[in-house]
Amino acid sequence: MKKAAALVLAVLMSTLAVTVHAEETLNGAGATFPAPVYSAWAYEYNKVTGTKLNYQSIGSGGGIRQITERTVDFGASDAPLASEKLAKDNLLQFPAVIGGVVLVVNVPGIKAGELKLDSDAVCKIYLGEIKTWNDAKIKSMNPKASLPASDITVVHRSDGSGTTAIFTDYLSGICPAWKEKVGSGTAVSWPAGIGGKGNEGVANYVKQQSNSIGYVEFAYAKQNNMAYTLLKNAAGIFVAPSFASFEDAAATGDFDPKKDFYLWLNNAKGKKSWPIAGATFILLAKDKKDSNMKTVKFYDWAFKNGANKAKELIYVPLPKSLQDKIRTYWKANGIL
Numbered sequence: 001m002k003k004a005a006a007l008v009l010a011v012l013m014s015t016l017a018v019t020v021h022a023e024e025t026l027n028g029a030g031a032t033f034p035a036p037v038y039s040a041w042a043y044e045y046n047k048v049t050g051t052k053l054n055y056q057s058i059g060s061g062g063g064i065r066q067i068t069e070r071t072v073d074f075g076a077s078d079a080p081l082a083s084e085k086l087a088k089d090n091l092l093q094f095p096a097v098i099g100g101v102v103l104v105v106n107v108p109g110i111k112a113g114e115l116k117l118d119s120d121a122v123c124k125i126y127l128g129e130i131k132t133w134n135d136a137k138i139k140s141m142n143p144k145a146s147l148p149a150s151d152i153t154v155v156h157r158s159d160g161s162g163t164t165a166i167f168t169d170y171l172s173g174i175c176p177a178w179k180e181k182v183g184s185g186t187a188v189s190w191p192a193g194i195g196g197k198g199n200e201g202v203a204n205y206v207k208q209q210s211n212s213i214g215y216v217e218f219a220y221a222k223q224n225n226m227a228y229t230l231l232k233n234a235a236g237i238f239v240a241p242s243f244a245s246f247e248d249a250a251a252t253g254d255f256d257p258k259k260d261f262y263l264w265l266n267n268a269k270g271k272k273s274w275p276i277a278g279a280t281f282i283l284l285a286k287d288k289k290d291s292n293m294k295t296v297k298f299y300d301w302a303f304k305n306g307a308n309k310a311k312e313l314i315y316v317p318l319p320k321s322l323q324d325k326i327r328t329y330w331k332a333n334g335i336l
Helices: 002-022 033-050 061-070 083-088 120-126 136-141 162-174 176-181 196-208 216-222 243-250 289-305 307-314 322-334
Strands: 025-030 053-058 074-077 089-108 151-157 194-196 211-218 230-232 277-285
Touching: 002 196, 025 033, 025 089, 033 216, 033 289, 033 307, 033 322, 053 176, 061 074, 061 162, 061 230, 061 277, 074 151, 074 289, 083 089, 089 162, 089 196, 089 216, 089 289, 089 307, 120 136, 120 151, 120 176, 120 230, 151 162, 162 176, 162 211, 162 230, 162 277, 194 277, 196 216, 196 277, 216 277, 289 322
Parallel strands: 025 053, 025 074, 151 194, 151 211
Antiparallel strands: 074 277, 089 211, 089 277
16 A cells, blocks of 8 residues: 555656646747747757747847846847946856848849849948939949839838847948948937838838838748848858858857857858858846756757757857857856
């Protein structure tokens, strides 16, 4: 009788342990840029471990705010934070994956990859100086395209956004007028256009508004079957957004753990490099020990098992050498 009772108790305890394990949740919030790949990784991770990732795709500004306020296990931002800012808020930072920001258009008759733009044209469109699609500068790069005399509707982010930080860092690097008049950051005072919330909001606006242009992470362009442009890169070559062109840009990056991996990847010099690329970063609160352990377990698993899914969604997985630097960084900060 005692043996039977002990057996029943053991089964109940085992069932309870499994249930608790299955119900464990990791809470994160922030950048919309990596949301598609985080969602895919979370689905697989849940199947393997029973742990659920609840990721709120609210924009980098929201992610920074929530981890600073300690309301989530981790924050996510496409705009890296300088070491001084991290120290002020008692945070840690590491990159998770690399992707590209692309320009998408809704111009009648123009398909994906058919429209060429250089950095000067992009800058002047977003400054509101190039106002129509048949502007002489755009036509000179696209002599065979049938471009309408219609006004260009510029679409940008309305929320605090790491995608905006990457895009405006690119514009500031290639366009002195932009740097002087607007500058860069997760939120800027836009000279022209309408705002959409998140990569999703910008994509939806461009899809709905004829003769529009916007900037989104490439996965959103692919998922929504949107027409993206070619861009002239720092080497003077028109390139298409692709895994190869993002990877070429990523190869230029020297992520330094002594600087908390702070790095921008825009305007890479490679002949095949996509000019608007960036890493997306995870932010941890040093004082949230249990949360940090759960978070690094997830990303360590993703580094080891998520490369193929990342590539499928046109993100560049971090090279093994960088993954090893991140693991050393975790250990140095008492997480692993």
